[in-house]
Amino acid sequence: MFDFLEGKLDNIISKVKGYGTITEENISEMAREIRLALLEADVNYKIVGEFVNNVKEKALGEEVKKSLKPGEMFASILRNELIDLLGKDSTPLKIEKDMTIVLMSGLQGSGKTTTVGKLGNLIRKKWNKKPMFIACDVYRPAAIEQLKTLGKSLNIEVYEEGTKNPVEIAKNGINYAKEKGYNYILIDTAGRLQIDETLMEELVNINDAVNPNEILLVIDAMMGQDAINVINGFNEKLNLTGCILTKMDGDTKGGVALSLRHLTNIPIKLIGDSEKLDGLSEFVPSRIADRILGMGDIVSIAEKASEIINEEEALETAKKMKKGNFDLEDFLNQMKQIKKLGPLENILKLLPGAKKMGLNNINIDPKLMNRVEAIILSMTKEERRKPEILKASRKQRIAAGSGTSVEEVNRLLKQFESMKTMMKQFTNGNMKMPF
Amino acid sequence: MKIFDKIKKVFNMNEKENIEKYEEGLTKTRDNFINNLNLLGIKYTKIDEKFYEELEEILIMADLGTTTTMKFIDKLKKRVKEESVDNFEYLKEIIVDELFLIYVGNEQLTSKINYNKEGLTTILFIGVNGVGKTTSIAKLASKMKKEGKKIMIIGADTFRAGAVEQAKIWASKLGVEFCGNDQTDPASVVYKGLEEATNKNCDVVLIDTAGRLQNKINLMKELEKISKVIEKQTGRNIDETLLVIDASTGQNGISQAKNFKEICEITGIILTKLDGTAKGGIVLSIKDNVNIPVKFVGFGEKEEDMVAFDIENYIYGLFKEWN
Numbered sequence: 001m002f003d004f005l006e007g008k009l010d011n012i013i014s015k016v017k018g019y020g021t022i023t024e025e026n027i028s029e030m031a032r033e034i035r036l037a038l039l040e041a042d043v044n045y046k047i048v049g050e051f052v053n054n055v056k057e058k059a060l061g062e063e064v065k066k067s068l069k070p071g072e073m074f075a076s077i078l079r080n081e082l083i084d085l086l087g088k089d090s091t092p093l094k095i096e097k098d099m100t101i102v103l104m105s106g107l108q109g110s111g112k113t114t115t116v117g118k119l120g121n122l123i124r125k126k127w128n129k130k131p132m133f134i135a136c137d138v139y140r141p142a143a144i145e146q147l148k149t150l151g152k153s154l155n156i157e158v159y160e161e162g163t164k165n166p167v168e169i170a171k172n173g174i175n176y177a178k179e180k181g182y183n184y185i186l187i188d189t190a191g192r193l194q195i196d197e198t199l200m201e202e203l204v205n206i207n208d209a210v211n212p213n214e215i216l217l218v219i220d221a222m223m224g225q226d227a228i229n230v231i232n233g234f235n236e237k238l239n240l241t242g243c244i245l246t247k248m249d250g251d252t253k254g255g256v257a258l259s260l261r262h263l264t265n266i267p268i269k270l271i272g273d274s275e276k277l278d279g280l281s282e283f284v285p286s287r288i289a290d291r292i293l294g295m296g297d298i299v300s301i302a303e304k305a306s307e308i309i310n311e312e313e314a315l316e317t318a319k320k321m322k323k324g325n326f327d328l329e330d331f332l333n334q335m336k337q338i339k340k341l342g343p344l345e346n347i348l349k350l351l352p353g354a355k356k357m358g359l360n361n362i363n364i365d366p367k368l369m370n371r372v373e374a375i376i377l378s379m380t381k382e383e384r385r386k387p388e389i390l391k392a393s394r395k396q397r398i399a400a401g402s403g404t405s406v407e408e409v410n411r412l413l414k415q416f417e418s419m420k421t422m423m424k425q426f427t428n429g430n431m432k433m434p435f
Numbered sequence: 436m437k438i439f440d441k442i443k444k445v446f447n448m449n450e451k452e453n454i455e456k457y458e459e460g461l462t463k464t465r466d467n468f469i470n471n472l473n474l475l476g477i478k479y480t481k482i483d484e485k486f487y488e489e490l491e492e493i494l495i496m497a498d499l500g501t502t503t504t505m506k507f508i509d510k511l512k513k514r515v516k517e518e519s520v521d522n523f524e525y526l527k528e529i530i531v532d533e534l535f536l537i538y539v540g541n542e543q544l545t546s547k548i549n550y551n552k553e554g555l556t557t558i559l560f561i562g563v564n565g566v567g568k569t570t571s572i573a574k575l576a577s578k579m580k581k582e583g584k585k586i587m588i589i590g591a592d593t594f595r596a597g598a599v600e601q602a603k604i605w606a607s608k609l610g611v612e613f614c615g616n617d618q619t620d621p622a623s624v625v626y627k628g629l630e631e632a633t634n635k636n637c638d639v640v641l642i643d644t645a646g647r648l649q650n651k652i653n654l655m656k657e658l659e660k661i662s663k664v665i666e667k668q669t670g671r672n673i674d675e676t677l678l679v680i681d682a683s684t685g686q687n688g689i690s691q692a693k694n695f696k697e698i699c700e701i702t703g704i705i706l707t708k709l710d711g712t713a714k715g716g717i718v719l720s721i722k723d724n725v726n727i728p729v730k731f732v733g734f735g736e737k738e739e740d741m742v743a744f745d746i747e748n749y750i751y752g753l754f755k756e757w758n
């Protein structure tokens with residue numbers, strides 16, 4: 001659902017990774033691109049400015065300058081800022097012990113009636129509640145018919161009085177529900193513009209009459225910059241308790257999601273992500289942030305790595321790599337540090353572009369790494385420093401000591417040599433382990 | 436060439452008889468517009484980066500998107516430099532002129548419906564969910580009925596609950612013919628509708644289709660099938676395929692236009708819900724990037740709430756609140 005934004009930011013991040021260090025100059029270029037990507041994703045203009053400045057400021061901070069992996073640090077900053085924008089935790093739907101009353105509001109065509117159907121279905125399935133719908137859209141032709149058809153297919157009762165006064169219908173509907181023992185009541189209302197005073201007053205009157213537990217705004221995920229006016233307009237009149245973002249199964253970039261919480265503090269409670277009546281999912285901010293970044297979880301790797309890997313040691317290693325005098329002792333250290341990060345395939349899966357490179361399905365035999373480690377551990381310090389002194393007899397000893405064979409020792413040495421050659425080519429300080 | 440001449444050029448092909456009347460009306464609108472377009476002039480004494488930044492904000496907030504906005508600002512800067520513009524009165528004219536050019540280019544645009552002179556005119560309405568296709572059909576039906584045409588609405592949205600019913604209610608309210616059924620597939624509904632329309636000697640059929648998100652391959656294929664059925668049955672191209680776009684649509688509008696255009700030969704856009712606070716700037720971006728012009732603008736729920744698109748008025752609307 002956030003595929004486009006994903007691609008854009010992914011590119012930006014790969015670009016930054018190419019830089020050895022983050023400077024005022026290259027960060028400005030990045031900032032410009034992030035700004036464009038977010039604007040193309042319909043993130044609110046005002047947030048974009050603020051967001052980009054925050055990222056820029058932090059990226060230029062001391063922490064990043066010292067970092068050996070400015071790309072990762074940069075990505076980490078980007079992700080954290082995004083999660084901040086989305087709101088750190090998800091807010092569940094209110095479900096009262098006795099009766100829960102939910103008022104649905106929104107512009108025309110945002111998907112209120114369909115969402116009422118989906119929500120009724122979800123509530124019954126997941127929380128075992130007895131839902132009932134109240135049809136208060138007395139304006140749009142066949143709106144009541146639509147809700148009734150949905151109710152029929154879901155086997156959920158719909159309370160309606162035709163095109164009478166919606167405030168009265170809502171009140172009567174609640175009384176009817178109490179009589180019948182329904183305990184989750186969804187009130188469908190007509191779509192209206194937030195600047196339509198008459199209709200907004202009607203909505204306020206419905207609200208006052210039934211005193212709902214949840215007042216939800218149903219909002220189209222494809223909305224552009226005007227979203228914020230709509231959200232504010234409804235919120236001023238109704239004190240919204242949450243939002244439902246619809247049509248997220250489209251290819252919209254969904255910048256609305258980013259704007260919503262940050263500008264209004266109204267939680268997104270659910271997202272509509274299919275045409276089917278079970279197409280309603282929980283909104284999990286961190287998941288969305290990760291999707292937007294499209295870098296899986298590179299950042300948490302980076303975070304983890306910066307916790308575990310000793311920076312000074314890493315700096316020393318990097319220098320050696322550049323000079324080409326990286327030896328097996330260093331290699332062993334690297335391996336130990338990488339092992340601390342957890343199973344390698346998990347890490348590979350999280351790498352940006354992992355899918356493109358087919359790394360998401362890769363299987364790495366942890367035994368293989370253990371064997372490599374065992375081989376190196378069976379060498380003396382001198383042998384690790386100068387692998388070229390390894391001749392037949394030494395190799396035999398090492399093979400016996402590590403429970404491997406001479407062929408395996410030879411293979412490792414060969415791989416190590418080619419790795420060293422490759423490392424010389426990496427002059428940007430980015431460490432890559434070619435196994 | 437000044438903006439006024441350009442407008443004349445755009446409209447003078449098919450509407451010679453209307454030109455004078457149009458000019459009159461337009462001059463008034465235009466004077467009014469330029470006078471009222473105090474945009475940013477008060478705050479700024481010179482045309483500098485800060486000024487351009489604010490102009491950019493206005494356009495992005497109107498959903499013009501970054502590509503079109505940047506292109507516009509670049510062109511504006513270039514012209515300001517070349518012509519050494521330093522007064523805001525003239526700058527206003529250039530701003531309008533350049534925006535106008537983004538929309539019009541060198542084309543001849545008309546918001547008139549392309550009627551079939553020999554028989555039944557077919558008009559297909561397409562778009563994503565909830566943009567206002569059915570309501571737009573009702574509005575256009577009302578407009579055409581007033582012109583003396585015999586209309587049939589075909590309710591072929593067999594997917595959304597109550598959609599056929601909605602179209603039917605409109606048809607009976609407006610007193611036009613109706614054919615629809617939600618118990619069968621949309622292509623059959625269209626087939627049957629066209630047959631009935633021919634039998635009843637209708638002049639125009641307005642075909643309502645289900646809202647579909649442009650990335651849903653099956654639904655797009657279904658639309659392709661519908662349009663093939665129409666062309667096969669009438670033996671000619673569909674006269675008008677109108678893409679309905681909600682004014683509040685963000686940059687996804689480009690994807691909508693591109694993807695629907697791959698399936699259908701879109702002849703124009705109906706921009707709906709312009710009575711809200713959204714500016715609908717995405718249509719400028721769509722014209723600029725996908726080259727589909729706007730034909731009508733919807734601004735309410737009543738049958739008469741639709742007018743032919745007027746770029747002048749539209750540009751004015753973009754800056755209205757910034758005066």
